[in-house]
Amino acid sequence: METVTKLQKRRPRKPSRIHASEARTAYICLIPAFLGLIFLTYLPLAGVLGISLTNWTGLKSPEFIGLDNYIKLFTTDPYIKDSILATLYFAGLSVAGSMVYSLFIAMLLNRKIPARSFFRAVFYVPYVLPATAIYVGWSWLYEGNFGFFNYLLSELGLNKILFIADSSYVVPSLSLISVWLAGNLIVIFLAGLQNVPVVYHEAAEMDGANGWKRFLHITLPCMTPIIFYNLLMSLIANLQIVTPALALTNGGPGNSSRFLTYLMYDQAFVNYKLGYACATTLIIFAILAVFTTVLFKTSGRWIFNEGGDDK
C-alpha cells in the first residue's frame, strides 16, 4: 500500500521532465492540423457567417445588410423551395435505396460462395471510378430513344421515358446511379456481418428459428451500430450531391435537379452573388445539422449495444 502511494506521489515528477520534449514533439507534429483547423475549417466557417450578412458580389467592397439575404431567400427566391425539395427527394431515395441494396448484397457475399473476392470487386468497383465518367456513361443508358433502359421498356410494351431529360424522372434516375455506387457501404456492412457472433445464430437455429427470424432478431440488432454509421455517411454524402447536376443536367429540366449545392454554385460562381450564396450554404448546413442531430439523438433508442462494451 505504502509503495503504491509513494509511486503515485513520485509519478507526476518524473514524467514532467519527459513532458517538455514530449509536448514539443506533439506541437511540431500538430502544426499542419493546427493550420488546417484554423485556416481551412473554423475561420472559413466564420467567414460564411460573416459574408452571408453582406451583399458582396466580388466586385465592389461588401456592405453589411443584416439578414436581408435570408429574408430574400425565403420570400422571393424562385429556386430555393424547389431546390430543397429536390435535394430531400434525391437524398431520401438514394439513402433508402443504397442502404437496402448494400445490406442485401453484403448478406449474400457473407455466405460461403466461391470466388467471393471477385464478386466483391464487381460490386465495389463503381465506387473507385471517377464520378463524372459514371454520370456521362449512364447518360447513354438513359438516352431518350436508343438508350438501354428505353429498349427494356419497349420490350415490355411500355412507352419510352426521357429519364434524365424528364422533370418527373430525373431524380429517381440519378438516385439509381447513387445506389449502384454504394460499394463502400457494402464493404462496411460485410465487415460488420463478419463480427456477428456465430453462436447466436447456432443457438437460434437450435431453437428452430428460420432464416428470416434470425435476420430480424439477430443480424439486424447486431448490425445497428454499423447501420448507424452507414446511414450517417450516406446521408451526409447524398445531401451534398452536386456532380450529376454539374456534369449532366445543369439543374434541369426546369428546376427538377437544382440540388442545393448546385444552387449555391450557380449563385456564387455563375452569378457572383457571394453574400447570397453564403446564406444558401448555411441553409444546407442547417438541414444537414438537423438530420445528423436527429440521427444521433434517436440512436440510443435503436442501436443495440452488445454487452455494453462501448468504448
Place this chain on the structure above:
Amino acid sequence: MSVAAYGRLKSKKRRTRTMNILTFAVVVVFALIAFFPIWWIFRTSLMTNAEIYRYPPSLIPDKWLFSNYEKTLEIFKFWKYLWNTMVIITPSCLAGTFTATLCGYAFARLRFRGKSLLWALCVGSMLLPAMVTLIPLYIGWTRGLGFNDSYWPLILPYFCGGGAFNIFLIRQFIVSIPRELDQAGTIDGAGYFRILFSIIMPAIRPAMIVVALFIFIGLWNDLLQQMIYINSSDKYTIALGLTNFRGQLKSDWPLTMAATCLSFAPGVIFYLIGQKYFVEGITLTGLKN
C-alpha cells in the same frame, strides 16, 4: 446416433447445400446486373454510330472498332488530362498521408496541454460538410493569395493534415498498436520522432496506404472544386476534360463512351493494385468508430 437423427442431419446438410447453390445463383444474377452498365458503356465505345441505333441492340459489337479510341484521343487529350490529374494527386497523396500520420501520432501517443480541446475541434470538423467552407476558401485562395487558374488551392489543403477524417483513421490505427513496442524504443534511447519513423510508421503502413487511397478518390471525384479553380483548357483534369468533351460531342455516343472508358481505366488499375488495402481500410473506418 439413431437412424432418424442421422437422416435429419443428412437432410439438413442437403438443405444447406441447396441454399448455398441458390445464394450463388442470386449473387451471379446481381453481379451481372451490377456489371451490366459498365459492359454496355464499353461495348458502345467499340461500335459504329449506325450499330448503336440498331433495333434490337446487340450485346457484343459486330466488329471491335478500336479505331474509335484513336479518334477519341485526337480530341479528348486523355494523356494530358491524366498527367494534370496526377500532378494534383501525387503531392496531395504524399503530403496528406504524411501530415495525417504526424497528427495521428501526436493524438494517439503524446501527452500535451490542450490535447482534448484540439481533438474535439478535430473530430468536430469531421461533421462539417466540405461545401460549407467552399466560398470563403475560394475567396481566400484567389483574392487573398492570388491563386487564379492554379492547382495549388486543390493541393495545399493536403499539407494540413489531409482532413480530420484521415487523422482520425491514423490515430485509431496507432492506438491499436501495443505501447510496449514504442517503449522498447524509449529504452533504447530513441526520440519521439525516431519512434514514429522507425517503429510506428512501418506498423501502420496499411492505414497509410488507405489514407492515400481515400485522398486519391476524393480528388478524383471532386468535379466542383476543379471547376471553380481551373479555367484554362490546357490545365483540365480528367473530370473536367470529360465534362467538356461531352458538351462538344453531344450526339457521338461511341466516342463519348470511349472517352468514358479511358477515364475508367486508371480507377480500375488502381483498384486492382490496392484491392487488399482498400477493403481493409474501409473496414477499419466502419468499425472503429
